[in-house]
Amino acid sequence: MRVWIFFVLCLAGRALAAPQQDALPEEEEAIEDVATEEAVVGSNPVQVEVGEFDEAIAEEEEEETTTENPCLNHHCKHGKVCEVDESSKxxxxxxxxSTCPESVGEFEKVCGNDNKTYDSSCHFFATKCTLEGTKKGRKLHLDYIGPCKYIPACMDSELTEFPLSMRDWLKNVLVSLYERDENNNLLNEKQKLRVKKIHENEKRLEAGDHPVELLARDFEKNYNMYIFPVHWQFGQLDQRPIDGYLSRAELSPLRAPLIPMEHCTTRFFEECDLDSDKYIALDEWAKCFGIKDDDVDQDMIV
Structure with missing residues (x-):
């Protein structure tokens, strides 16, 4: 877990970004221009910058506000650029x-679900755009951050252990945000009150690498400490739109950085979709993390 937190904290250096709307694996991309206010990346270290793998959200095209260059305030979704047509629009x-900036290191490379390594997210989304309207284009999405590599199959026993470490990670990410807040608005007041109780609990398992037996025992003894972190992360991901469901694109800020390090990530999120409708509802999300039905509370997403 220490590796996870270090990795994500390194990636998320600015302020919170909201994830985006798309479908879970194999869903055709049909989400069009969702107008939301852009947030800043970093207050949630579980996430990395949404712009790196937003493959479906088309930002609302703003009205022309200057006569000098119509493209100055005209925004396009990732993979597209603004040009002026014959009518000066x-x-x-x-x-x-080929017009994307040349990548400067391995850390800029991304892997598509076509198992092809792209030099950068710019190269990936530009390529995806050229395939727009085709079957291949609809199915192509960013799989994970970094060059494509061999990801071993996730065994049943490993899948059983995966939520243990994920729960512990989410809890300690929240505690870390609480400790670092100091008027930085990393958490709102309601969230601070809930995390304060976890932070001050002397029985809290500190962040670190722990054997699965200890994680399982801690979850059983300190179950109430894990309820809010699970709800909190769902709320952080459910942003475009806020509809009580997580799509594939909304999961990307959490999923994409983890896949190269935790090979059960993809299978875990796929099996969370209990009704196979390609969206994960709050009750499905909670069940994945071992939260009891009676403790699932929409009002806890604050």
Whole structure:
């Protein structure tokens, strides 16, 4: 778990970004221009910058506010750039992948679900845009951050252990945010009150690498400490739109960084979709993390 937290904290250095809407694996992308206010990345270290793997959210195109350059305030979704047409109006067109900035290191590379390594997220989304309207384009999505590599199959025994470490991680991420807050608005007041109780509990298992037996025993003895962190993360991911369901794109800020390190990540989230509708509801999410039905509370997402 220490590796997880270090990795994500390194990636998320600015302020909180909201995830985006898409479908779970194999869903055709049909989500169009969702207008929301852009948040800043970093207050939630579980997430990395949404812009790196937003493959379906088309930002609302703003009205022209200058006569000098119509594209100055005209925003396009990832993979597209603004150009001025014959009528001097701004339009979004697919970016030529060859015009993307040259990558400067392995950390910029991303892996698509076509098992192809792209030099950067810019190259990936530009390529995806050129395939827009095709079957291949609809199915293509960013799989994880980093070059493509061999991901071993997740065994049943490993899948059983996965939520133990995930629960512990989410709890300690919240505690870390609480300790670092100091008027930085990393958590709102209601969240601070809930995390304060966890932070001050002397029985709390400190962050670190723990054997699964200890994690299981701690979850059983200190079950109430884990209820809010599970709800909190659901609320952090359910943003575009806020509808009580997690799509594949909304899961991306949490899922994409973890796959290269935790090979059960994909299978875990797939099996959370109990009714196989390609969306994860709050009750399905809670059940994945071992939260009892009676403790699932929509009002806890604050």
């Amino acid at each position: 701004p339009v979004c067109v697919c970016q030529d992948p």
